[in-house]
Amino acid sequence: MILSLFFIFSLIFASSSAAVQDFCVGDLALPYGPAGYSCKSPSxxxxxxFVFxxxxxxxxxxxLIKAAVTPAFAPQFPAVNGLxxxxxxxxxxxxxxVPMHSHPGGSELLIVVQGCICAGFISSSDNKVYYKTLYSGDTMVFPQGLLHFQINSGNTAALAFVTFSSxxxxxxxxAFALFGNNLPTELVERTTFLDEAEVKKLKAVLGGTG
Structure with missing residues (x-):
């Protein structure tokens, strides 16, 4: 009986030890897949x-939008791959x-470092809007996949850092998804309830055709 238990625990320990991996620094020389990048050789x-x-x-x-996002995602910072x-x-x-947008792969947490930013998101269940003006030190979270935005609501430059759960x-x-592509104007009109002139105007601004 004791030997049997010892054997079982040995198997469990061996399998759990084999599954432990401290990190998986992405190998950018290999293709990106559904699970991320393949791991760079530990050697x-x-x-x-681990520094960016x-x-x-x-x-x-x-x-056009007077904004800039500098990412430290897996392609720029391979150490976060798999974390x-x-x-x-x-x-x-x-x-x-930062116009209305979404992140299909992760939730977002924003912390304002400088200036003031009006930020908000729209729920998918009832289209309720949650928005607030944020000041230095304020933090706001945006749930995964929901439409959200950030606007500089002050008279000086604003700076924030944003973390993601992916x-x-x-x-x-x-806006770019609707008007920055080659979807025919007629279809855009019917799906957005905008008139032809407005659709063509937005396409011209955002680089769309059709």
């Missing part, structure tokens, strides 16, 4: 793999905006 992993220095510099906000988290820097110039949270900006 080639160094301390530098790209968030100390402001992003370029001289664009279920990532981070990004958000710079918003005066009047800057190394690759994904991104879909609603």
């Amino acid at each position: 080639k992993v160094t301390v530098d793999d 220095s790209g968030l100390g510099k402001a992003g370029n906000t001289s664009n 279920g988290l990532s981070i990004a820097r958000l710079d918003l110039a005066v009047e800057g905006v 190394p690759s949270p994904g991104l879909q900006i609603t």
Whole structure:
């Protein structure tokens, strides 16, 4: 009986030990799959793999939305591969905006470091809107997959850092999804209730055709 129990516990310990893996630094030379990147050989992993220095510099906000997102996702920071988290820097110039968008792969947590940002999201069950003006030190969470936005609501540049519950949270900006592609104008009209002139105007601004 004792020998049998010892044998069973030995098997359990062996299988659990084999399953333990401290990390899986992504090998960017290999394709990205549903489970992320394949692991870099441990013999080639160094301390530098666990350090990312790209968030100390402001992003370029001289664009249509006057905003810049500097990501430290798995493709930029392979050490987060498989760990279920990532981070990004958000710079918003005066009047800057991150338009209504969603992250299909993860929830988001934003902390304001400088300036003030009006941020909010829309629930999927009843389209209820949750929004608030955030100031330095304030934090807001945006549940996975829900439409949300951030707007610089002050008269100075704003800075925030954003963490995600995924190394690759994904991104879909609603306006670009609707008007930045080649979906025929007639179909866009019917699915958005906008008139032809407005659809064509938005397509021209956002790079769409059709």
